[in-house]
Amino acid sequence: RHDMEALLDEHPIDSAAIEQVFVNRNRGTAMAVARASGVIMETIARRGIVIAEYSPSQMKMAVTGSGSADKQQVGAVVSMRLGLDTVDGPADVADALGIALCHAQHHPRRAQVARR
Known part of the structure; x- marks a missing residue:
């Protein structure tokens, strides 16, 4: 999370988008991606930036x-x-x-x- 904060400090954004997590065969990978996405989304949302999700x-x-x-x-x-x-x-x-x-x-x- 600290690295994400530093990245946003260095490269400010006013908009964000993320791909919706898709679970196919490997649920373990999907869970890891979902956790990482959650941290990223929470860090961005704390700055008041709306995050769009696309399939x-x-x-x-x-x-x-x-x-x-x-x-x-x-x-x-x-x-x-x-x-x-x-x-x-x-x-x-x-x-x-x-x-x-x-x-x-x-x-x-x-x-x-x-x-x-």
Whole structure:
């Protein structure tokens, strides 16, 4: 939690988004992710920042136009939209960037910023 506080001090935010935790086969992994997400969400919420949650299919629909896109499709479209050759790292990196792009499309302040 201290590291998250330091990160938010160094890089202030006014909006946040997170992918909803999806439980497939490995419940242990899902529980660990849920715990970490809870700490992050609580730390952000203490600062009065609203956190939006998006399902994997919502993110895929916003990024690729298909709620059933696979990880490779998400990675390719995220790379293209952000002007990157590729998204380095595990598929979770592309998913996180996809959540950010999805949030930018859905966040109400987007329209206000675009008008300025």
